Amino acid sequence: MGGKVTCTLGEVKNRADFIIYWGGNPADCHPLHFSRYTLIPKGKHVPEGRKGRTMVLVDVRETPSAKHADILLQVKPGKDFEVITTLRALVKNQPVDAARVAETGLTLEQLQDFVDRMKNARFGVLFFGMGLSMTRGKHMNSAAALALVAELNAYTKFVSMPMRGHGNVTGADVVMRWTTGFPFGVSMSRGYPRFNPGEFSTIDVLVRGDNDATLVLGADPGATMPQPAIDHLARTPTIVLDPKVTHTSRLARVHITTATTGISAPGTVYRMDEIPLPLKPILESPYPTDEEVVHRILEKVKEKPAWTPASYKEVPCA
Amino acid sequence: MLRITGGRVYDPANEVDGEVRDVCISGGRIVEEVTGADVRTIDAAGMVVFPGGVDVHTHVAGGALNFARAMTPENHRNAAKFTHSPELRAGVGGTTPSTFATGYLYAGLGYTTVNEAAVPVLSARHTHEELRDTPLVDKSCCVLMANNELILDLLEEGETERAKHLLAWHLWAAKGYGVKAVNPGGVTAWKWGKDAKILSEPVPGYSKVTPAKIISSMAAMVDELELPHPMHLHCNNLGAPGNIDTTIETMKVLDGHRAHMAHLQFHSYGGDDWDTLRSESVRLAEFFNEQPNLTADAGAILFGDSVTITADGPWQHLLYQLTGRKWGNLDVENETGCGVVPYTYKGTNMVNAVQWAVGLELLLLINDPWRIYLTTDHPNGACFWRYPEIIHLLMNADFRRECIEKLPDKALKRIHLPGIDREYTLSEIAIIISAGPARALGMPQKGHLGVGADADVVLYNDDSDRERMFGHPRYLLKGGEVVVEEGDIRKMVDGREFIVRPSYDDNIEEYLRPLFEQYYTMSFENYPVEMERLEGADIRECG
């Protein structure tokens, strides 16, 4: 099992009559989501707009998104995986133990009703946030949610989409994949890409203290990463490219102020559905763009002697 | 300036069949003669000289392929690795190679031009970004149109002329080269979880639009716009037992219009279900041989790991249900969709064995090599870097028989391959890997070694082990630059991108803009790909 059954956001706008948000609070975190893509717009096949759509919010607490929901399903913290597994069983008409279901904070009737609505939807979509993917069960929760949606396609049209974070995290992921073959957690230390999340992911490298310098671009790890990682950033040469002062820039040896991408520097941002949008600058900036700075660093690096074999080399399969 | 001397030259477009003659190069082109002290000479004695390979149908860049990369890191962990050097970028090979590796691997076969066969307009910007990072080969794109609902809506209303302008506008907006039709009507039906299996039945959501109508109208539009490449067609019912009837019906529906039939192997099956599946290559080839308006590529399969990537969403859902393996699906608003399912073709599996035979049978039974080309629908049937294995199978009937003996008995009754003795000649190979696809793509500067052609030239050792021969070119010249020398990639050059600018009524934008604002989720201004995104664009005006 694995994979992802998804679509671009316009498909949701044009077709979705059944929308689930699970473990996320879009009203606060993705404020344009309801009005631009999911609930409010009049879609090609949902001409009634909001009236033509049902929204179910699944979360451990009542967030500001709840007042936009038609149905709120409040799950006990840490019980998401159990709920999804029960739903998968109910989708396939398999028996489930009502007493065990009760431990999730929801009743069997609620879940059966949920499944009936999912199966009767014309076009259903499940958006899931960090309240699902970063709580107890983590990637197992995501995998279960993706599997539920894949299996629902035996009955009706159903898609899912993780609610990616702010900034251009999707763009970084997309470009890493086409240049190295892998989305993140890539090591180039042998001269070719190797992928091993948990070993080569940024946090792990920093916490182990494996690297002797860090270049930070479009991120503020000093604000979000665990203390040992931040300590390593402070201890070793850290270079930050950022338009503004950040937690990381304060502990860095070098902070190069750059133009803000999208305001005074052009670029491309990938939306959470991996659709690329061009960014057109509206203001001039006295500062260079990130791209210019990286290119200039690269030119200087090229002046140093190469450390890999000079000739092309293909390493046979391991 | 450069002179290749002493090699046996295979240049079928100019009726040169293995003659020993010189090939002269200056300014990136083939020229009559070069003189002077600064002429470099390559001694090609004992080698054969081919025009650079042209892949008419492959999937090497863009959202769908990159989705597959995300889904199958395990396919890359044990794949070929490319170490970076001052000239070359690092990368990984495998079923969906990274972009730089894609360029190296194609050059490593002697290929210099590739046609990316499935590009949505909405994410075309992404495709071009990847193509820019794909070195050593020239590139072109086919843009997905046959499930574009704005065009289908116009066909429903009988507004064929306006639909043609809209199609032309989209092609230019995507900076594409050709028009691709995938499972016409079926992908839009998949948006509701359905398919379009019968050519004469209305597509779900429409009353007048049928797959047949989409196929015939779109092929006519492509002809009227005088696009260099005919409509590139992936028929309905791909992969399904008994789909031969749909495929032949499709050819009839085309009614004399030009079309390129993609990966024909996946469309040549008889039988009613997986247990009764059989090859219908003889029937298909006989019919195809009589249709001079059509070209095709094989879409052959080889045993081993692959990952299937296609805009054919419903087929991918079925494949996921059959295999229980990972399933990726990405529907693209108003335009198309895509599905990704990893797959392993097994020599012991009856269905896979039949598929293996069908691909070779079509290549051997379609009698005009100028109309059938070598592809595996990379990475669907096999990875492109395995083409030399197929060439060996085509050129050596004894080797083919050895392979047939290993097939399961059940499969032998369902295929025609054991009775076919034909062996390809080197000249015929040059046609199916270079001259033919270049002609089908309408690229007069590619696929031959006549004066004025791009100096894309490949030199192979004349080796009876054809797999080794075609997998290890001694020299490759790209635009006159020696990029492969003694089997090693020595130099990185960027490729061009071929695009067309078909003529259309400018007023079509006024028609489109309000619909776009209603049905899409980005601003209209941001939809067309900017010219600056492309590196070395080569624009062809047409219509």
Ligand SMILES: [Zn+2]
């Ligand atoms: Zn294809």
